[in-house]
Amino acid sequence: MRLLTHNMLSSNVKGVANGFPLRIQAEKVMEKTVEMNGDFLKKMFEKIDWKALVDASQAMGYTELPEEADSSMLDLDDFLNRFHHALLEIHLEEGALICPETGRRFPVSKGIPNMLLHEDEV
Amino acid sequence: MWYLCVFYHRLLDYRRPEVESLAQLFGAFEDTQNDEVRYQLQWKLPPHHHPDSPFHFVNLPSEQVARNIANRSILVKGMYELWGEGGSYEELKDSVLSYPDERKLPYLDSDSTFKITVDCFGKVISLEEQKGLILGLSYVPFKGRVNLRNPDHNFWLIEVDNYGVNNGLPPIVQKRIFFGREVGGADRKLIPTYQLKSRTYLGPTAMDAEMAFLMANQALATSGKLVFDPFVGTGSILVAAAHFGAMTMGADIDIRVVRDGRGPDCNVWSNFKQYGLPMPVGLLRADNNLPPWRPELKEVFDAIICDPPYGVRAGGRKSGGRKLLKGAVEPYIVPDDKRTDHIPSTAPYSLVECVHDLLDRAAKMLVMRGRLVFFYPVLREDDFTENHFPEHPCFKLISSSEQILSSRYSRVLLTMVKTGPYTDEIAEAARIKHIEFKENHVKWLEDGNLHSAVFSPADAQVTEAGDSKFGKDPKPKYRGKYV
Numbered sequence: 001m002r003l004l005t006h007n008m009l010s011s012n013v014k015g016v017a018n019g020f021p022l023r024i025q026a027e028k029v030m031e032k033t034v035e036m037n038g039d040f041l042k043k044m045f046e047k048i049d050w051k052a053l054v055d056a057s058q059a060m061g062y063t064e065l066p067e068e069a070d071s072s073m074l075d076l077d078d079f080l081n082r083f084h085h086a087l088l089e090i091h092l093e094e095g096a097l098i099c100p101e102t103g104r105r106f107p108v109s110k111g112i113p114n115m116l117l118h119e120d121e122v
Numbered sequence: 123m124w125y126l127c128v129f130y131h132r133l134l135d136y137r138r139p140e141v142e143s144l145a146q147l148f149g150a151f152e153d154t155q156n157d158e159v160r161y162q163l164q165w166k167l168p169p170h171h172h173p174d175s176p177f178h179f180v181n182l183p184s185e186q187v188a189r190n191i192a193n194r195s196i197l198v199k200g201m202y203e204l205w206g207e208g209g210s211y212e213e214l215k216d217s218v219l220s221y222p223d224e225r226k227l228p229y230l231d232s233d234s235t236f237k238i239t240v241d242c243f244g245k246v247i248s249l250e251e252q253k254g255l256i257l258g259l260s261y262v263p264f265k266g267r268v269n270l271r272n273p274d275h276n277f278w279l280i281e282v283d284n285y286g287v288n289n290g291l292p293p294i295v296q297k298r299i300f301f302g303r304e305v306g307g308a309d310r311k312l313i314p315t316y317q318l319k320s321r322t323y324l325g326p327t328a329m330d331a332e333m334a335f336l337m338a339n340q341a342l343a344t345s346g347k348l349v350f351d352p353f354v355g356t357g358s359i360l361v362a363a364a365h366f367g368a369m370t371m372g373a374d375i376d377i378r379v380v381r382d383g384r385g386p387d388c389n390v391w392s393n394f395k396q397y398g399l400p401m402p403v404g405l406l407r408a409d410n411n412l413p414p415w416r417p418e419l420k421e422v423f424d425a426i427i428c429d430p431p432y433g434v435r436a437g438g439r440k441s442g443g444r445k446l447l448k449g450a451v452e453p454y455i456v457p458d459d460k461r462t463d464h465i466p467s468t469a470p471y472s473l474v475e476c477v478h479d480l481l482d483r484a485a486k487m488l489v490m491r492g493r494l495v496f497f498y499p500v501l502r503e504d505d506f507t508e509n510h511f512p513e514h515p516c517f518k519l520i521s522s523s524e525q526i527l528s529s530r531y532s533r534v535l536l537t538m539v540k541t542g543p544y545t546d547e548i549a550e551a552a553r554i555k556h557i558e559f560k561e562n563h564v565k566w567l568e569d570g571n572l573h574s575a576v577f578s579p580a581d582a583q584v585t586e587a588g589d590s591k592f593g594k595d596p597k598p599k600y601r602g603k604y605v
């Protein structure tokens with residue numbers, strides 16, 4: 001699971017009001033090089049919750065993202081590289097995503113988060 | 123400018139919509155004067171041709187656009203700048219001679235190489251006859267050298283004869299001859315390269331390569347875009363989108379399908395690796411009925427493409443099985459000690475609810491002008507019209523292409539464009555509907571049964587007997603929508 005996906009997910013257990021961002025419990029983190037696509041990054045920047053991305057990268061051991069960011073920074077190569085790396089190149093292979101409100105654990109295995117709810121959570 | 127567009131005689135209903143989608147992708151509609159967005163091109167048929175004919179004329183803004191469309195398409199055999207046409211070789215000659223020199227001469231000069239191909243529809247002609255026909259073109263002042271392997275310019279002499287009706291093509295009443303310069307054509311080699319037979323990880327409902335490419339074209343998949351499949355299965359639709367350069371993301375309720383596959387080198391990921399395509403940016407296990415997107419997230423996907431779970435064999439499931447089935451009387455509670463390894467039970471997912479969820483999620487998650495492309499099953503007796511297709515205030519239906527699966531069932535590929543924003547009122551209506559579906563789960567299943575039960579990909583055999591659909595059209599013997 002890349003942090004782009006993490007940034008889009010929340011816990012949707014019945015009754016949860018603030019299921020985002022999910023806390024990351026990292027057991028196995030991997031890095032995989034991905035070709036950079038500037039247009040894609042610029043579009044995604046508008047959709048991303050920046051703070052959640054910064055916190056998630058820290059949980060995965062990457063601390064090079066600035067605490068604050070605005071779209072003017074997208075013209076800086078250095079910033080774009082870091083954003084790209086954090087969003088698409090760091091993978092959570094094994095671990096879990098934890099609901100911030102209930103502590104419900106959504107396991108991540110083989111890079112795939114299991115977001116399916118139990119019958120009594122829907 | 124008008125181009126001659128010759129199609130493969132396949133998937134007849136899909137041909138014009140594919141060209142029109144690609145026209146959009148390559149900017150053919152950008153010069154539109156008013157704000158009204160266009161999705162359709164101008165088309166004409168040669169005299170006496172049936173709409174199912176492979177021969178069409180299409181009006182496109184430039185040769186570059188025509189070339190881009192043809193080269194990216196799956197169903198355009200060739201797009202041609204027409205230099206002349208006629209009902210006889212004499213008429214053809216007059217027509218070619220009167221075509222302006224300034225259009226012809228740049229392609230005839232002595233520095234260039236060329237090739238002339240003779241193509242006959244409806245009859246086979248010998249090499250000898252072909253040579254004769256080419257020599258008959260001596261009135262065209264070709265100055266370049268012939269190069270059969272890799273010519274700069276490809277010319278085509280296409281004869282459509284007054285053939286019988288049994289060769290799989292619609293009958294042509296009159297002989298017609300075309301002469302033109304090729305500007306582009308489909309790269310059909312893609313299909314054998316990506317055919318399912320060569321795919322390492324396959325499932326019973328994997329989408330065949332040709333259809334997956336058509337779906338990706340309807341969705342305008344291209345570099346820099348994010349494409350989502352909420353019923354990703356083995357990923358075959360996303361493979362096509364990734365081939366065209368899109369970033370892909372997929373979800374499925376079945377963990378064995380989406381995560382485990384058949385081993386470390388036989389799963390959704392390996393289906394991308396196999397073709398050297400970039401991996402999906404995300405795969406997850408999630409239920410389309412209760413998608414886990416954070417509530418503030420919207421307008422993030424450029425396209426959503428899918429083959430939803432319909433029918434007996436691959437019917438949909440949704441979360442909440444035992445609980446929903448038992449009703450509110452005695453809700454099932456998962457015991458705490460079983461929670462970690464608990465496999466949630468699921469309940470059947472009716473077609474109506476599945477489609478409702480799909481449209482509602484897509485309306486929220488697609489960017490404006492983003493596209494939703496999905497299959498919808500129909501009973502052929504329904505004699506369906508567009509009104510029977512699902513509707514949503516945020517979407518405009520721009521094409522529906524039928525593929526007949528058997529004498530009783532068809533599937534229709536629907537292409538919708540998001541034309542309106544997802545407002546709070548629409549969200550509220552969807553929330554109420556969601557609850558209604560849940561509370562009347564059993565009733566909806568029964569109502570939805572008709573549709574979901576009849577549509578089973580297992581029945582995908584072509585039987586021409588008892589063809590009620592063609593009843594109005596007196597017995598065409600060509601293959602029509604079966605192909």
Ligand SMILES: C[S@@+](CC[C@H](N)C(=O)[O-])C[C@H]1O[C@@H](n2cnc3c(N)ncnc32)[C@H](O)[C@@H]1O
Nearest residue numbers: 328329353355356358375376409410431438439
């Ligand atoms: C017709 S198949 C699609 C196959 C896919 N196009 C492929 O290439 O393999 C439908 C898929 O939807 C999944 N499915 C069924 N119910 C679902 C739900 N409620 N949410 C998400 N996926 C679901 C099934 O597991 C199945 O893989």
